Amino acid sequence: MLQVSYIRENRDHVLERLAVKNFKQPELVDEVIKLDEQRRQTQGVVDDLKAQGNASAKQIGHLMMTGKKEEADALKAQSSGWKEEIKTLEEQYSKIEEELNQKLVTLPNLPHSSVPKGFVAEDNEVVLENGQKPDLYAGALPHWELAAKYKLIDFELGVKITGAGFPVYTGKGAKLQRALIAFFLDEAEKAGYDEMMLPLVVNEASGFGTGQLPDKEGQMYYIGEDKLYLIPTAEVPITNLYRDVILKADELPVKNCGYTACFRREAGSYGAHVRGLNRLHQFDKVEIVQVVQPETSYNVLEEMSTHVQSLLQKLGLPYRVLRLCGGDMSFGSALTYDMETWSAAQQRWLEVSSVSNFETFQSNRLKLRFRNAEGKTQLAHTLNGSALALPRIVATLLENNQTERGIKIPDILVPYTKFEWID
Structure with missing residues (x-):
């Protein structure tokens, strides 16, 4: 705010x-x-x-x-x-x-001076591109067909149990999910983030504190009898740990991470761009959050972006970084970088992470302050990022690493999966 x-x-x-x-x-x-x-x-x-x-x-x-x-x-x-x-x-x-x-509360955050003007995703600025796009063999398949072929994900069973957008992961597909979560959490720990186990539902005050309410009320699953919301991201419970808190200057930066399931009631649409794992109502994600002093926040944003990029590099995924234009930014963000991986079978970029600086927009709502060197209280800056969201990472891993033999698991994941191939 x-x-x-x-x-x-x-x-x-x-x-x-x-x-x-x-x-x-x-x-x-x-x-x-x-x-x-x-x-x-x-x-x-x-x-x-x-x-x-x-x-x-x-x-x-x-x-x-x-x-x-x-x-x-x-x-x-x-x-x-x-x-x-x-x-x-x-x-x-x-x-x-x-x-x-x-x-x-209806006024969005002010965009940083570096944010480009624009209305839609096509107006976003490409900051960098890394890695070689793979050339697949003739007959290569999109991930939803690979998932069916190797019995990794059952989309129809998810529809039976719940509805569209709630897949069931099976066999090596389930193990790959667990491996990625463990890998992302281990990497976050190496980068100095303290892990949190978090509630998957939050109250209205928490949704308001991080800016999901009232802006994204229609996108969140609501439990009417208890007046609670299923979380759209771990950002919400992690950042709200510090609601109504005055931190000491030497306690900053606060660095937390957490794995949660995430729930989003996005408007439905049809076509290959939302098939399979491209858009889900429930998905897994590891989130990183920092609370910092204002003068350091943009350096921290670059540090968080670098951390997310390091994960993509270790997985061997070609990616690009975008600076979002004003019209494509979230309600609360002052500056956002999106990371997209290249889907070789679909021949398009898929967003896998957003890393954002909210400056004082969230902390003003949260009454999240710190006591500076002069002993006065002032609002902290908050930042968060996906490190990483799993669905499209899994999609690009399956598609980009497919061979005529099967799907080769990236070396960095083998200690976690305990297998080198899906075949």
């Missing part, structure tokens, strides 16, 4: 950066500023009346002590009127503040 003081003091800059994100309601900025002015004016009147009331109370006591009862009674009557006025003003203040917050 943007800070009201920043909006008030930097109106033109806020409007200019929101335009980069193609925000369609710029009038909300002036409405927020107007409501903030009303709130501050109302608070000023309340403070003045309370000050007068406190002074009157002392004066009344002095008048009573000196036997001036009539003057004391008159001042009491006047003070009673002030109390009623204060009560009315405080009610007005609450209504103004509620309206202000309702408008404030």
